[in-house]
Amino acid sequence: MTFQETWEKQPMRKPRIEKVTINMGVGESGDRLLTGAKVIEEITGQKPVRTLAKQTNPAFGIRKKLPIGLKVTLRGKKAEEFLKNAFIAFKASGKTLYSYSFDKRGNFSFGIPEHIDFPGQKYEPDVGIYGMDVCVTFEKPGYRVKRRKAKKNNLPERHQVKKDEAIEYIKLNFGVDVVEEE
Numbered sequence: 001m002t003f004q005e006t007w008e009k010q011p012m013r014k015p016r017i018e019k020v021t022i023n024m025g026v027g028e029s030g031d032r033l034l035t036g037a038k039v040i041e042e043i044t045g046q047k048p049v050r051t052l053a054k055q056t057n058p059a060f061g062i063r064k065k066l067p068i069g070l071k072v073t074l075r076g077k078k079a080e081e082f083l084k085n086a087f088i089a090f091k092a093s094g095k096t097l098y099s100y101s102f103d104k105r106g107n108f109s110f111g112i113p114e115h116i117d118f119p120g121q122k123y124e125p126d127v128g129i130y131g132m133d134v135c136v137t138f139e140k141p142g143y144r145v146k147r148r149k150a151k152k153n154n155l156p157e158r159h160q161v162k163k164d165e166a167i168e169y170i171k172l173n174f175g176v177d178v179v180e181e182e
Helices: 003-009 031-044 076-092 163-174
Strands: 016-025 049-052 067-074 108-112 132-139
Touching: 003 163, 016 031, 016 076, 031 067, 031 076, 067 076, 076 108, 076 132, 076 163
Parallel strands: none
Antiparallel strands: 016 067, 016 132, 049 067, 108 132
16 A cells, blocks of 8 residues: 555644754854845745854854854745745755655754755845755654653654655655665
8 A cells, every 4th residue: 555545544644844944054143144044034925033042163264153144934824835846946056865864753954055046046246145945844644642741652653754655655645756775
């Protein structure tokens, strides 16, 4: 029985996208961080949060707790719409998604080297080029049991998302080819 047949018979076993996290490391605060925030807000439609440096690095002029990056977390329909555009940008940059990018729980990450690969984005010399990392987290219906405040409980192994289920979900819903490990 294929995954799709199983998901039709048992809808509680079908994985779904819990969240998509977009990280953009700018490396410095100031104008570059502000323009990066505009770029990421334009692409995602959501205001980014600044990330702070964890340690001082004098060679790069970075001090501890200095804002040097941005991140956005998308959920629901926004996450799926962003992923469609992100996979278009990923393919446009000539990259492929490998099965080793997925962890044992089906979560995966990939990088987009240039924000201008997104549909509708144009190169502007005063803005420059920004790259970003996209992290996708999966879950199944019923994961609330793991996170709720009262009567919290662990999920059994059979109900957690597996690597091959996530790969199949990405292939079916987004039409992305995942190259198997050699």
